[in-house]
Amino acid sequence: MKQRVRVVGIVQKDQEILIMKKAQGRVDGVPMWELPTGKIKFGEQPEEAIDRTLEEYLGVEVTKKTVLHDVVTFMAPQGSSQLSNLYIIYSVVLDPDTKIKARERYTAYKYIKPEEMANYRLDEASVVVLEMEGRGTTQTNYKEVANSATVYVDGCSRGNPGPSGIGYKIVGENGQVLLEGGEFIGFATSRVAEYYALRKGCEQALELGLKTVRFVGDNLMMMNQMNGIYKVKNRDVLPIYNDVRELASKFEACAFTHVAREQNVDADRQANLAVDRQFGIDM
Numbered sequence: 001m002k003q004r005v006r007v008v009g010i011v012q013k014d015q016e017i018l019i020m021k022k023a024q025g026r027v028d029g030v031p032m033w034e035l036p037t038g039k040i041k042f043g044e045q046p047e048e049a050i051d052r053t054l055e056e057y058l059g060v061e062v063t064k065k066t067v068l069h070d071v072v073t074f075m076a077p078q079g080s081s082q083l084s085n086l087y088i089i090y091s092v093v094l095d096p097d098t099k100i101k102a103r104e105r106y107t108a109y110k111y112i113k114p115e116e117m118a119n120y121r122l123d124e125a126s127v128v129v130l131e132m133e134g135r136g137t138t139q140t141n142y143k144e145v146a147n148s149a150t151v152y153v154d155g156c157s158r159g160n161p162g163p164s165g166i167g168y169k170i171v172g173e174n175g176q177v178l179l180e181g182g183e184f185i186g187f188a189t190s191r192v193a194e195y196y197a198l199r200k201g202c203e204q205a206l207e208l209g210l211k212t213v214r215f216v217g218d219n220l221m222m223m224n225q226m227n228g229i230y231k232v233k234n235r236d237v238l239p240i241y242n243d244v245r246e247l248a249s250k251f252e253a254c255a256f257t258h259v260a261r262e263q264n265v266d267a268d269r270q271a272n273l274a275v276d277r278q279f280g281i282d283m
């Protein structure tokens with residue numbers, strides 16, 4: 001399966017986000033906008049690539065350090081197949097008096113508020129990034145972009161280590177809830193609980209017969225490990241990680257995406273309810 005790797009800059013000013021108008025026209029005449037996005041050239045580090053992208057396309061020199069904000073992966077249609085995308089997202093701070101000059105692949109730029117996103121036709125990748133970052137509602141639903149079911153997973157540990165639970169919620173590509181639940185897993189760390197939750201999500205998705213799945217969680221380290229960005233070095237999670245990799249190989253396609261905690265409340269609630277049930281706590 002092909003994978004596309006890109007760097008993306010979230011440039012924010014006074015609660016507004018910078019979007020760029022793409023130079024390439026559309027058949028229907030409606031302009032396409034996107035977050036500042038660039039490729040990583042051979043031999044470049046991602047942080048070098050984002051600085052170069054901003055200089056080439058926006059005509060600005062980043063004098064303040066760009067900060068790695070997140071890494072997201074998602075599946076998007078490409079012809080008759082699915083294209084795996086990995087986007088490395090940076091928070092970019094520009095000097096207040098910085099003058100932007102759109103060039104190369106862009107013809108214009110705007111700073112807009114999150115609630116204004118629906119007024120612009122954004123490319124699929126920017127839609128995904130903005131939805132994952134909780135930057136407001138766009139005109140495109142992520143489930144339609146990913147063309148797959150979504151499995152939300154979360155683990156909790158009261159005491160870390162302490163009594164722990166896992167939760168999951170599976171949503172079909174049309175937005176319907178296919179399954180949700182939680183289990184008490186005993187005494188564990190939050191790290192182990194997160195991986196148990198992901199393994200359970202894989203198992204339930206396979207039992208439902210799902211072929212293409214997007215797994216979503218609010219643990220950035222776990223999602224980065226599943227995406228191969230970081231290696232798993234902890235002996236307590238390595239066996240569970242290996243189980244997840246084996247289960248994931250049974251899908252036709254799958255992706256692992258990190259989201260903010262507030263975007264994963266249902267799975268978190270199921271995990272905590274499982275612990276409450278174990279100890280007879282009124283729910």
